Amino acid sequence: xxxxIAARRRAAATAATACALAVALTACSGTTKDSAEKDTTxxxxxxxxxxxxxxxxGLKLAFLPKQINNPYEKIVDEAGIAAAEEYxxxxxxxxxxDASASSQVSYINTLIQQRxxxxxxxxxxxxxxxxxxxxxxxxxxxxxxxxxDTAKDCRQLFINQASSEEIGRSLVQHLGEQxxxxxxxxxxxxxxNATNQNTWIEFMKDELxxxxxxxxxLVKVAYGDDADQKSFQQTQGLLQAYPDLxxxxxxxxxxxxxxxxxxxxxxxxxxxxxxGLGTPNQMRKYVKDGTVEQFSLWNPEELxxxxxxAAAALASGQITGAEGEKFKAGKLGEYTIGKDGxxxxxxxxxxxxxxxxxxxx
Numbered sequence: 315x316x317x318x319i320a321a322r323r324r325a326a327a328t329a330a331t332a333c334a335l336a337v338a339l340t341a342c343s344g345t346t347k348d349s350a351e352k353d354t355t356x357x358x359x360x361x362x363x364x365x366x367x368x369x370x371x372g373l374k375l376a377f378l379p380k381q382i383n384n385p386y387e388k389i390v391d392e393a394g395i396a397a398a399e400e401y402x403x404x405x406x407x408x409x410x411x412d413a414s415a416s417s418q419v420s421y422i423n424t425l426i427q428q429r430x431x432x433x434x435x436x437x438x439x440x441x442x443x444x445x446x447x448x449x450x451x452x453x454x455x456x457x458x459x460x461x462x463d464t465a466k467d468c469r470q471l472f473i474n475q476a477s478s479e480e481i482g483r484s485l486v487q488h489l490g491e492q493x494x495x496x497x498x499x500x501x502x503x504x505x506x507n508a509t510n511q512n513t514w515i516e517f518m519k520d521e522l523x524x525x526x527x528x529x530x531x532l533v534k535v536a537y538g539d540d541a542d543q544k545s546f547q548q549t550q551g552l553l554q555a556y557p558d559l560x561x562x563x564x565x566x567x568x569x570x571x572x573x574x575x576x577x578x579x580x581x582x583x584x585x586x587x588x589x590g591l592g593t594p595n596q597m598r599k600y601v602k603d604g605t606v607e608q609f610s611l612w613n614p615e616e617l618x619x620x621x622x623x624a625a626a627a628l629a630s631g632q633i634t635g636a637e638g639e640k641f642k643a644g645k646l647g648e649y650t651i652g653k654d655g656x657x658x659x660x661x662x663x664x665x666x667x668x669x670x671x672x673x674x675x
Contacts, residue, residue: 361634365641370630373403375622376425378418378435380462380508382409384540386567386593386614387436389675390461393618394434400644401626403431413540415439415507422446426453432625435469436461439507444468456628460621462510470628470635471655473621475612476662478510481565482517484610484662485589486527489561492587492607495526497560498533500552502573502590504540504566514565533559538569545572553582564590570609574600594665594673601670608666615675617659620646624657 375398379387388407395405408425410417415438423446425433433450437443437459447457447468457464460473475481489499501518503511515535522532533556538545545568553559553576564570570590574597577583583605592609600606623643624633633639635655642648649657665673 361631363634363636363639364631365633365639367631369401369403369626369632370431371402373398373401373431373626373629374429375403375405375432375434375625376428376430377405377407377409377618377621378421378425378433379407379409380436380438380504381413381417381540382407382411384413384568385596387461389593389614390436390618390621393615394622395618397619397622397644398626401623403622403626405622413438413505413508415442415505418443419446422450426450426455429453430455431629432456432458434458434460434621434625435464437464437509438462438505440465440468440509442507456625458621458625458628460617462508463513464509466654469655471624471651471657473617473624474656474658475510475617476660477658478513479517481591481610481662482514483521485514485563485565485591486518486521488608488610488664489563489587489589490527490530492589493530493560496529498531498556498558499561499563500534500536500556500559501532502536502538502545502548502552502562502564502566502569504538504569506537508540511565518563538566538572540566540568542568542572545569546576549573549576553580553586559586561587561589564588564592566590567592567596567611570606571596571600574605578603578605591662592665593675594670595675597665598670601665601667608664610662610664612659612662613675616646619644620649620657620659624649 377391377394379391391407398405408421444465451457457469458471459469463472536548536552538548562573564573570592573588588606590609591611597609620643627633627641633641637651637653639651640648651657
């Protein structure tokens with residue numbers, strides 16, 4: 315122990331001298347072993363992948379959702395934690411009770427102090443979390459975004475539920491068919507800074523520019539902050555402001571459930587079409603009572619499962635996050651990393667009366 319301490323002191327003195335000599339050229343932020351490690355901020359630029367490397371035993375993974383009490387993200391994270399047990403790792407879920415832009419920062423700092431092997435984050439804001447995430451990567455803690463991405467240089471991988479373009483455009487396509495491509499529509503989103511929501515909404519707006527939607531008008535994008543009561547109130551506010559509204563798209567599981575609850579007990583039931591992203595268990599009664607005809611989603615359990623295996627592959631050196639690398643995700647099979655470290659789970663499923671009882675999540 316004394317020898318190790320002495321060695322560290324000698325290393326610290328050496329680093330301090332180097333810092334002083336190089337001060338005109340660069341800033342020196344510290345003299346610990348961790349701060350001297352190569353900056354691994356950009357995925358796959360320094361390390362070399364070893365696809366034959368076994369998954370390391372005893373890895374520590376932490377899931378950081380947008381908010382800890384979000385039912386959808388609870389499904390994702392619990393599936394990821396269960397997957398970790400399959401390959402001999404341990405996982406946990408930590409996070410804020412609100413989905414504000416900066417609410418996740420203190421949790422990242424704590425996870426860095428705990429020396430987690432990987433942090434998996436569904437970002438509330440693409441940039442607010444970047445500072446601490448970059449610090450995590452400098453300390454060789456792997457960072458995997460899932461569900462809602464960070465800025466690209468703040469993580470090594472992004473586990474995307476499905477193609478963002480496909481999600482955004484398909485929601486408009488489904489709603490357009492349901493309302494006969496006529497009338498005013500609104501979007502009930504989560505938070506104003508949510509990366510995934512904003513990306514989907516941009517594709518929705520682009521889809522609406524096509525000639526077949528010329529008689530459809532997007533009148534409002536409302537934000538329920540992924541809070542049930544606020545989403546309920548925002549739905550009420552939309553219908554008070556636009557009593558002739560024909561449809562609402564809510565690309566958030568909290569929002570669509572709250573909107574369905576409001577519509578189901580109002581005179582708008584059967585008159586205003588609600589579509590978006592939800593889970594079968596939360597939406598089943600609204601489909602069966604006619605409040606909602608259809609909605610979409612991927613399997614959130616598979617999203618968490620894939621994220622867990624991707625983080626383990628990254629932490630074990632099987633992959634670095636470079637485009638074209640492949641890894642095996644347990645029972646889901648092989649996946650290939652795409653551009654900018656993106657891994658796509660698969661196509662979303664459309665749920666309606668015909669198939670909703672075959673799903674349980």
